[in-house]
Amino acid sequence: MSTASVIKGSCLCQRVQYEVTGPPKMRLLCHCDNCRKVTGSTFMANALYRKDQLRIISGEDVLKVYEDSNTESGNTTSRKFCSNCSSPLFTSRDSDPSAAEVVAITSGTMDLGPSRENWAPQAEVYCKNRREWIVPVEGTVRSEVMEAFAPSKVE
Numbered sequence: 796m797s798t799a800s801v802i803k804g805s806c807l808c809q810r811v812q813y814e815v816t817g818p819p820k821m822r823l824l825c826h827c828d829n830c831r832k833v834t835g836s837t838f839m840a841n842a843l844y845r846k847d848q849l850r851i852i853s854g855e856d857v858l859k860v861y862e863d864s865n866t867e868s869g870n871t872t873s874r875k876f877c878s879n880c881s882s883p884l885f886t887s888r889d890s891d892p893s894a895a896e897v898v899a900i901t902s903g904t905m906d907l908g909p910s911r912e913n914w915a916p917q918a919e920v921y922c923k924n925r926r927e928w929i930v931p932v933e934g935t936v937r938s939e940v941m942e943a944f945a946p947s948k949v950e
């Protein structure tokens with residue numbers, strides 16, 4: 796691994812282009828109901844970065860934000876997506892001081908290869924909501940609830 800690895804990413808229509816520099820704080824799967832709804836799939840696979848590691852190259856004008864206030868923790872979660880193609884991209888909790896520096900980026904919008912080295916989850920959260928037919932990923936730290944934005948709680 797080089798010291799300043801850069802990962803590029805985009806939404807489906809390519810209007811939103813971004814890059815992240817350096818390693819993520821955490822790669823995680825979230826099985827909560829809200830992440831299931833927002834992805835339209837079975838769980839959400841995000842990498843947590845410091846906000847200063849993310850650079851939006853283009854498409855800031857088509858990014859739309861949904862303020863998700865119906866969360867278990869009560870903290871409003873800002874969910875940014877491309878208003879042209881609907882890809883979910885960036886999730887943050889700007890009003891929560893413990894998470895203010897953090898942005899969660901959808902791994903599916905990152906231009907990554909299929910290998911485990913490229914992107915393998917380290918943690919799974921809200922496992923109490925996990926669909927029973929989803930097998931836990933080998934090697935992950937798991938929590939029944941745990942805040943997705945509190946990676947410091949995962950060792």
Ligand SMILES: [Zn+2]
Nearest residue numbers: 806808877880
């Ligand atoms: Zn798009």
Ligand SMILES: [Zn+2]
Nearest residue numbers: 825826827830
């Ligand atoms: Zn979630």
